[in-house]
Amino acid sequence: MQGKYKALWLNKNKYLEVIDQTKLPFEYETKVLKTTDEIVKAIKDMTVRGAGVIGSVAAFGIYTACLEVDNYDELKLRAKQIRESRPTAVNLMWAVDLMMDKLKDSTDLVNDALKFAIKLNDDEACESQKIAEYGCDIIEDILKKKNKSKINILTHCNAGWLAVIDEGTALAPIYEAKKRGIDVHVWVDETRPRNQGASLTAWELTQSGINHTIIADNTGGHLMQDGQVDMVITGADRVSAGGDVANKIGTYLKALAAKDNNVPFYVAIPASTFDFDIIDGVKEIPIELRSEDEVKYIKGVDKNGKIKEVLITPKNSPAINYGFDVTPARLITGLITNKGICRADFDEIRLKFT
Amino acid sequence: MQGKYKALWLNKNKYLEVIDQTKLPFEYETKVLKTTDEIVKAIKDMTVRGAGVIGSVAAFGIYTACLEVDNYDELKLRAKQIRESRPTAVNLMWAVDLMMDKLKDSTDLVNDALKFAIKLNDDEACESQKIAEYGCDIIEDILKKKNKSKINILTHCNAGWLAVIDEGTALAPIYEAKKRGIDVHVWVDETRPRNQGASLTAWELTQSGINHTIIADNTGGHLMQDGQVDMVITGADRVSAGGDVANKIGTYLKALAAKDNNVPFYVAIPASTFDFDIIDGVKEIPIELRSEDEVKYIKGVDKNGKIKEVLITPKNSPAINYGFDVTPARLITGLITNKGICRADFDEIRLKFT
Numbered sequence: 011m012q013g014k015y016k017a018l019w020l021n022k023n024k025y026l027e028v029i030d031q032t033k034l035p036f037e038y039e040t041k042v043l044k045t046t047d048e049i050v051k052a053i054k055d056m057t058v059r060g061a062g063v064i065g066s067v068a069a070f071g072i073y074t075a076c077l078e079v080d081n082y083d084e085l086k087l088r089a090k091q092i093r094e095s096r097p098t099a100v101n102l103m104w105a106v107d108l109m110m111d112k113l114k115d116s117t118d119l120v121n122d123a124l125k126f127a128i129k130l131n132d133d134e135a136c137e138s139q140k141i142a143e144y145g146c147d148i149i150e151d152i153l154k155k156k157n158k159s160k161i162n163i164l165t166h167c168n169a170g171w172l173a174v175i176d177e178g179t180a181l182a183p184i185y186e187a188k189k190r191g192i193d194v195h196v197w198v199d200e201t202r203p204r205n206q207g208a209s210l211t212a213w214e215l216t217q218s219g220i221n222h223t224i225i226a227d228n229t230g231g232h233l234m235q236d237g238q239v240d241m242v243i244t245g246a247d248r249v250s251a252g253g254d255v256a257n258k259i260g261t262y263l264k265a266l267a268a269k270d271n272n273v274p275f276y277v278a279i280p281a282s283t284f285d286f287d288i289i290d291g292v293k294e295i296p297i298e299l300r301s302e303d304e305v306k307y308i309k310g311v312d313k314n315g316k317i318k319e320v321l322i323t324p325k326n327s328p329a330i331n332y333g334f335d336v337t338p339a340r341l342i343t344g345l346i347t348n349k350g351i352c353r354a355d356f357d358e359i360r361l362k363f364t
Numbered sequence: 365m366q367g368k369y370k371a372l373w374l375n376k377n378k379y380l381e382v383i384d385q386t387k388l389p390f391e392y393e394t395k396v397l398k399t400t401d402e403i404v405k406a407i408k409d410m411t412v413r414g415a416g417v418i419g420s421v422a423a424f425g426i427y428t429a430c431l432e433v434d435n436y437d438e439l440k441l442r443a444k445q446i447r448e449s450r451p452t453a454v455n456l457m458w459a460v461d462l463m464m465d466k467l468k469d470s471t472d473l474v475n476d477a478l479k480f481a482i483k484l485n486d487d488e489a490c491e492s493q494k495i496a497e498y499g500c501d502i503i504e505d506i507l508k509k510k511n512k513s514k515i516n517i518l519t520h521c522n523a524g525w526l527a528v529i530d531e532g533t534a535l536a537p538i539y540e541a542k543k544r545g546i547d548v549h550v551w552v553d554e555t556r557p558r559n560q561g562a563s564l565t566a567w568e569l570t571q572s573g574i575n576h577t578i579i580a581d582n583t584g585g586h587l588m589q590d591g592q593v594d595m596v597i598t599g600a601d602r603v604s605a606g607g608d609v610a611n612k613i614g615t616y617l618k619a620l621a622a623k624d625n626n627v628p629f630y631v632a633i634p635a636s637t638f639d640f641d642i643i644d645g646v647k648e649i650p651i652e653l654r655s656e657d658e659v660k661y662i663k664g665v666d667k668n669g670k671i672k673e674v675l676i677t678p679k680n681s682p683a684i685n686y687g688f689d690v691t692p693a694r695l696i697t698g699l700i701t702n703k704g705i706c707r708a709d710f711d712e713i714r715l716k717f718t
Contacts, residue, residue: 035678198681200659202556202580205676208659212681224683226556226659227581228614232689235616235646260582262589266620292589305554305562305580308662310674320664320672322559324389327552327566329578335586 015218017063017172018070024124026070030057031172035213036311043067046075046088053095053102060173061247062134062280065101068092069130072109073123082114098298104282105130135176137280137348145183145243145278145346146190152240152274153192161187162240164197164230167258168210169245169278171218179278180245181214183346188220196222197233201258203305203331230264234271241274243346249283253339253354254291259332265341277337277354278346281363291336298333305329369572371417371526372424378478380424384411385526389567390665397421400429400442407449407456414527415601416488416634419455422446423484426463427477436468452652454602458636459484489530491634491702499537499597499632499700500544506594506628507546515541516594518551518584521612522564523599523632525572533632534599535568537700542574550576551587555612557658557685584618588625595628597700603637607693607708608645613686619695631691631708632700635717645690652687659683 018028021042030039032055041057043049049071052058058067075088093106109126116122149161163184170181177185187194196215201207208224215222225233233239242264248256255261255277268275288294306323323329339354352362372382375396384393386409395411397403403425406412412421429442447460463480470476503515517538524535531539541548550569555561562578569576579587587593596618602610609615609631622629642648660677677683693708706716 035681036675200556202554202582208677208681213678216678216681222681224659224677224681226613226685228556228612228617228689229684229686231616231620232613232651232686235689236651258582259580259586262585263582263617263621266585266624267617270620297586297590305578308664308674308676310662310676312672312674318666318672318674320662320666320674321390322662322664323562323578324567324570327389327562327570327576327578330583331580332583332586335582335589 015171017058017060017175018066020070026067026074028052028058028067029172031059031210032056033317035209036317043074046071046078046091049074050091050095053092060168061099061101062174063172064096064099065105066131066134066175068102068105069109069127072106072113073120073127076119076123079119082116082119085113085119086110131175134174134280138174138176138178138182140348141179141278141280141346142177142182142186144350145276146186148276148346148351149183149187149192149194149241156240158240160193160195162195162197162238164199164233164239164242164264165211166199166207166244166261166264167201168206168214170211170214172210172214173245178245179280180243181211182278183243184220185218188218194220196220197230197239198222198224199227199230199260199264200224201260202227205308206258227260231267234267234273239273241276242268243276243278246277246279246283247334248285248288248295249277249279249345250288250291250295251284251286251359252289252291252356253342253345253359254288254295255337255342255354256291256295256334257337259335262335262337265337269341274343275341276344276346277342280348284359284363286364292338295336297335300331300333302329302331305331369525371412371414371529372420374424380421380428382406382412382421383526385413385564386410387671389563390671397428400425400432400445403428404445404449407446414522415453415455416528417526418450418453419459420485420488420529422456422459423463423481426460426467427474427481430473430477433473436470436473439467439473440464485529488528488634492528492530492532492536494702495533495632495634495700496531496536496540498704499630500540502630502700502705503537503541503546503548503595510594512594514547514549516549516551516592518553518587518593518596518618519565520553520561520598520615520618521555522560522568524565524568526564526568527599532599533634534597535565536632537597538574539572542572548574550574551584551593552576552578553581553584553614553618554578555614556581559662560612581614585621588621588627593627595630596622597630597632600631600633600637601688602639602642602649603631603633603699604642604645604649605638605640605713606643606645606710607696607699607713608642608649609691609696609708610645610649610688611691613689616689616691619691623695628697629695630698630700631696634702638713638717640718646692649690651689654685654687656683656685659685
């Protein structure tokens with residue numbers, strides 16, 4: 011593993027090294043995480059974020075913890091610390107539990123943990139590669155049907171290699187398209203209020219040499235009316251048994267516009283994103299309410315190159331900050347998964363994934 | 365006329381005084397405009413903005429010019445200067461032409477210009493008042509139908525008293541509702557990239573004592589799914605013969621969400637907003653392309669209370685900035701005009717307005 015096109019890697023001293031995502035896109039800095047405390051802090055303060063990446067950091071976190079302990083019981087305490095570092099991150103708990111289960115009879119914690127963490131990471135990378143290939147087949151189909159040589163893809167938030175090992179979910183088919191020599195251009199939704207599009211996705215695509223243009227979240231509808239969008243691909247945080255998609259707030263509005271303009275709307279996910287306990291996604295998936303300060307304040311660099319936070323609203327006007335919305339299955343053309351393309355439909359999802 | 369609830373007024377020395385809207389919501393400052401050059405500069409640098417307000421400033425601008433000239437021919441040169449200060453502002457040209465036409469036989473330019481400017485301003489105020497009343501009747505109807513006592517209205521951009529004399533267009537029914545004792549709460553779309561909602565609308569509603577909450581533009585869809593929006597009211601820059609509405613970019617996405625959730629979607633306009641030469645709004649209305657810097661940079665106040673501009677994207681990522689989009693008539697519940705409520709429909713519009 012190496013630096014520039016990955017969110018995390020093992021450095022030459024076999025410590026976990028990660029990109030500090032809180033500084034992007036203004037500064038590229040990495041952090042070496044040598045202790046359990048440093049792992050926990052990196053997850054808590056969002057040095058690392060994105061479902062897949064947090065899972066990988068947690069797995070390497072258990073390996074890091076093994077460097078500090080003598081036996082499994084001591085390890086359990088540190089595992090608990092990591093597991094509780096971000097309460098809503100399902101992937102984090104899953105990765106910690108999997109690692110701890112595999113290590114329970116180990117006689118060589120450090121080496122076994124390293125081996126299992128690398129394996130978990132490789133499995134995720136393999137899923138991402140499958141999503142890349144299945145998704146890119148769709149890109150080729152669309153170009154063939156339209157008899158065009160250049161594809162314009164709109165995406166929302168960040169679901170690339172900064173979020174999911176190895177090349178992300180929503181952006182994976184785009185990276186694959188570049189490999190296959192397809193002329194690809196990405197409309198990057200700014201993604202207010204945390205601006206993951208304008209900061210992380212735009213930065214990531216720049217690093218990967220992908221043509222892109224940042225747009226205000228308000229702009230996608232007009233672009234679709236004007237024929238400037240050939241398809242939409244987003245990631246997802248949770249998908250119901252019938253294919254309703256919880257993703258970053260605003261995804262639903264883009265899905266409505268895509269439907270209204272006959273633009274294919276795809277959601278790229280590993281199979282682990284399904285939550286089969288959820289039947290009606292719109293009614294049942296709880297929507298996280300985050301701090302109003304994420305709406306009222308914004309971070310950027312001033313003319314001296316210093317990172318500054320500024321207030322952009324009247325100080326006393328209240329704001330509300332829902333983190334996600336749910337896009338009903340009826341608006342989704344298909345799900346791009348590591349097991350192939352699947353319609354957002356109860357029966358087809360059940361047949362393929364249970 | 366007075367300061368706090370108006371965008372402009374005549375001060376005690378009979379000079380035009382305006383709120384400097386470039387400083388809002390961070391600083392409340394006014395400017396006295398004593399010369400034609402100052403009038404032109406205020407329009408050019410967006411000290412004043414909003415269709416109606418620019419028209420009023422232009423009318424008082426002609427009066428201001430009269431203070432500097434001896435005869436109608438000299439006045440014509442200054443009128444030309446004002447008329448050309450913002451090329452796309454239809455209302456500006458209309459107001460200058462109307463004033464100049466009325467003054468052409470005047471023997472007392474200063475006093476006549478003052479009289480005509482006040483008349484033009486009063487006529488606009490009267491239109492705004494009619495929109496307020498017709499719009500508020502709809503608010504009362506919705507509350508009655510839902511058997512509720514509190515109304516939640518979502519608005520996009522700024523179409524209040526900072527934009528249109530006297531109480532605006534989209535916000536006029538809201539001010540009227542407050543007068544009638546209705547419990548009204550406004551969801552204020554931030555309105556990227558120029559943030560007219562988060563800055564101007566939120567500030568204006570604060571001054572007027574109206575309950576409101578600022579939201580990212582991405583949020584309205586979820587709020588509608590969740591039953592938290594009873595109606596949407598926006599303004600418009602231009603309306604086609606059949607009721608297609610050109611308004612601030614992102615309006616179309618809110619109209620789609622309103623339709624999908626059976627939320628009434630109204631557009632408040634004076635009759636002068638119709639452009640009967642436009643048949644298909646989506647295809648025919650040209651969309652202004654503005655500077656990418658409005659997407660890439662943002663203004664706010666730092667922790668020392670100083671207004672600062674910061675870069676919020678990677679420096680070299682391109683951005684694109686369409687100023688408006690067009691909402692097709694089929695998504696619009698009705699037009700709230702100074703001549704009453706009208707469906708967004710060719711025949712009804714023709715009967716009522718031509």
